[in-house]
Amino acid sequence: MGIVPESGRGAAARVGAHLDASAAADPHTLRAHNLGIVMRMLRDHGSLTRKDIEQSTGLVAASVTNLLADLSGRRLVRDVRGGGAEARGRGRPRVMVEQVPDRCLALAVRIERTRVTAEVHSSAGVLLDSASRSVTLAWGQPGDVAHAVAGLVARAEGIAADHGGLLLACVVTVPGPVSHENRIADSVEFGWGHLELVELIRAAGVPSELPLEVINDSNAAALAEHFALPLPRPGVMLYVEASIAAGVGGGVIADGRILTGGRGFGGELGHVTVDWRGRPCHCGANGCLSAYIGPDALLTSARLVDHAQLAGRQAAMDEFRARLTRGEKRAVDVALRAGDILGAGMRSVYDVINPTTLVLGGYLAGMRRWIEPGIQMQLAPRTEKLAPVAVESGRLGRRAGLVGAARHGLLPLFDDPTLVPPAS
Ligand SMILES: [Zn+2]
Structure with a gap:
């Protein structure tokens, strides 16, 4: 639902969104809704002029002033001097609105x-x-x-x-x-x-x-990586991360929120089945994605298990990464195969929720060069006929959670x- 006029006059003609009958009956709900839209604009853009807010919402100047006065009264927003006109040495400095940074x-x-x-x-x-x-x-x-x-x-x-x-x-x-x-x-x-x-x-x-x-x-990491993407952010985003400490995890973000399904357990992309008679997974099932692209699986395939026992699993994973960067055939083959398997898993997910973006986190982010070709090849039967999926590396690393x-x-x-x- 877009901006809804609180008093129909003036603003009503400019509003393209349909009015929700129950919301229309309750002025507080309408006000909260419109205030929320302004706050989300400030969250996504940092600072804006009143004119920016008028143009994006379609509200008249008086309504925007009124909403900003309400937010200001709660100490949620404040005016700041913008640099635009001032920097060019003419006119008055622009007044921008931004969130109070520590409220x-x-x-x-x-x-x-x-x-x-x-x-x-x-x-x-x-x-x-x-x-x-x-x-x-x-x-x-x-x-x-x-x-x-x-x-x-x-x-x-x-x-x-x-x-x-x-x-x-x-x-x-x-x-x-x-x-x-x-x-x-x-x-x-x-x-x-x-x-x-x-x-x-x-x-x-x-x-x-x-x-x-x-x-x-x-x-949590999935939600952070969603907000780190440039605007407009994808409506449905998948996130798959893998680390030595925590194995393979994931998340689904839909409409800017974590999608956890009916009881909260959704989004476990690491346990999508890629081979129903496959390797046992610690979750109790067989053939989960996690059992193929998790740290133990990669180190075993890369023949680095001894290295892990001597120097630790993190050191072994660093060695794997070094071999990959040097282009050593075994390491490259292991990474390419991981891409194929991840892609196969994501194809199943594609058919259910049709994501537009897949973000890779943990050690998968640094392997994107080698795993993306496999992912795209496995997704091709869908993405070539229907719609593509952008594959990105996470931007936040360990901080994401x-x-x-x-x-x-x-x-x-x-x-x-x-x-x-x-x-x-
Ligand atoms: Zn599993």
């Missing part, structure tokens, strides 16, 4: 085996704080994770207070599937099954008013900026 904050927390890492990001994309805590996870037990997260929340509340900002959400990422009810279903890495981590974190002292969510780490978790936590602000009360 709305989200805390992103990544849980790993020995460490919990946290970052505080603002809705304007500013990183305000980063911190980490060592944790001890016994297999299958949450250990002191909940207390570590609660401590990081308290720290973030302090950062928000220092800036006169609001901490709007805490989003925690974990490896493995997480249900819509925030229940960690099965974390192979930690041995957590059906763990109610949110309840544990609340019990450790996080106030009930702060929205607290647990999501899958690859899904935390950036995406913060983005996810701030999405409600951009749907309804009135959740931030007027500033006193």
